[in-house]
Amino acid sequence: MKTLKDLEVKNKRVLVRVDYNVPIKDGVVQDATRVDASLPTIDTLLDEGAAVILMSHLGRPKGGPEDKYRLAPVVEVLAALLQRDVRYVRDNPGSPEAAEALSDLKPGEVALLENVRFEPGEEKNDPELARRLAALGDAFVLDAFGSAHRAHASVSGVAALLPHAAGFLMEKEVRALGRLLESPERPYVVIVGGAKVSDKIKVIENLLPRVDKLLIGGGMAYTFVKARGGRIGESIHEDDQLDLARRLMEEFAGKIELPTDVVAADRFAEDADTKVVPIDEIPDGWQGLDIGPATRERYAAALQDAKTVFWNGPMGVFEFEKFAGGTNAVAAAVAGLEGAYTVIGGGDSVSAINRSGQADRVSHISTGGGASLELLEGQALPGVEAMK
Structure with missing residues (x-):
């Protein structure tokens, strides 16, 4: 450029x-x-x-x-x-x-x-x-x-x-995100959260062959859990993405990790009643709003030896303090890595890392949102092309 x-x-x-x-x-x-x-x-x-x-x-x-x-x-x-x-x-x-x-x-x-x-x-x-x-x-x-x-x-x-x-x-963003696609240092771990599989599917498909582990959290996790036969109660999910989730779990079985427990709520509200349950045993009338304590420990452990990390999307409804624990735990785990190249991408992820107080301990915080994801999907961006 x-x-x-x-x-x-x-x-x-x-x-x-x-x-x-x-x-x-x-x-x-x-x-x-x-x-x-x-x-x-x-x-x-x-x-x-x-x-x-x-x-x-x-x-x-x-x-x-x-x-x-x-x-x-x-x-x-x-x-x-x-x-x-x-x-x-x-x-x-x-x-x-x-x-x-x-x-x-x-x-x-x-x-x-x-x-x-x-x-x-x-x-x-x-x-x-x-x-x-x-x-x-x-x-x-x-x-x-x-x-x-x-x-x-x-x-x-x-x-x-x-x-x-x-x-x-612009120059900093393109170089920083390019490192995630071009010969990243391994182990390479990607953490993806947010509400919908459909919003992230292209970047997931483009990165999965390149990464060592993909840790899934947030609302999209329930689509994967339902796809393998789990009970997810009233949790957010996408029925039209179930076949895709099954295919990815079969094709990349050794890479994809899903939550094992969740903080479930009896309604979508900050003052809802909550309990920790296995992610595939959420009772009828309840919904998962955050990853549970066991999953937080597992994901932190999965990150310990990582040399390259990309995180996009919160682990739960972090806007409610009661359901921000999972996102904050992941933020702390990513920020605490020594000698790793760590990138946070996406609007909600940026807000989450800023709220956690860990923003100054990561290598790069992308301001790109959708542009970050499209670049990582392998797409040519009109603005980048115009600067060449």
């Missing part, structure tokens, strides 16, 4: 696609990991004499402005992290008003455009929108790895119209 060292930016207006799709509650950013990850690129551009114009999406607005998806809460966080003023352009990014608001932006100054998904043409990679966005700058930097799997106007569309390069975050 072309990188920042390949781009001349002094006295130029540099349009930077960042990923500020962050959780916001009551107008306050709840997790600033993605904002913080963009700072090295922004600081470098400013130090080299550029005026920086940032653009990002947030959430899934329906083709027009929606107050709950405005980027205003991010401005305060970004300004505090950069320790400088950030100009907020509230008009739609491709509008004449936005262009006018940026007309006097000087080298060393920073502006943040409004949510690019307020423009109906963004997700369609509309050439006219790409042209209007490109007209705002003299060069383009893609530093939104979390959007690199989208052929959108603000990603690959603008890249085709301006001198361009990958930012530090």
Whole structure:
């Protein structure tokens, strides 16, 4: 990929696609990991004499402005992290008003455009929108790895119209995740959680031939348990994935490990009654919401000699403190590995590792979410291809 060292930016207006799709509650950013990850690129551009114009999406607005998806809460966080003023352009990014608001932006100054998904043409990679966005700058930097799997106007569309390069975050993400595919040091252990097998099946199928162990947790575990005849009560599962689960368990019997016990609840609530039961003996009316204590010990033991680890997806409903024990135990086990290359990928996994207080003890925390998974599925990402 072309990188920042390949781009001349002094006295130029540099349009930077960042990923500020962050959780916001009551107008306050709840997790600033993605904002913080963009700072090295922004600081470098400013130090080299550029005026920086940032653009990002947030959430899934329906083709027009929606107050709950405005980027205003991010401005305060970004300004505090950069320790400088950030100009907020509230008009739609491709509008004449936005262009006018940026007309006097000087080298060393920073502006943040409004949510690019307020423009109906963004997700369609509309050439006219790409042209209007490109007209705002003299060069383009893609530093939104979390959007690199989208052929959108603000990603690959603008890249085709301006001198361009990958930012530090993009470069770091592609290299870090590439290590998981290209000759990883062994033993190589992957931990996969989350609600659905269907969300992760492609990455599971691509990684299984490469790994030594695959540890499964979260809601997807119950599909595998039901597929082998276990009783899972009211636990979340996917009946249309049962045949696939059976095939994987047969084909990779020595690699796939499932929980042996779970924390079951009588309802989906933080104050539900709970009990620890074998995962294939969950009573009717009950549902598994976390891996149990025996499984936590087994998974921690399975990780002890690992040299490469990738973790995507929580082990249970970690948003409820009562069901966060399994996720926290895995976070502690991964973070405690000495001399191992450890990667956390996916939005919920990032939130989980941050909540656990172990984030500074892992090798790489991916901001990519879906992009991380698609890269590990072996797909070519439009944003990555556009930077070549």
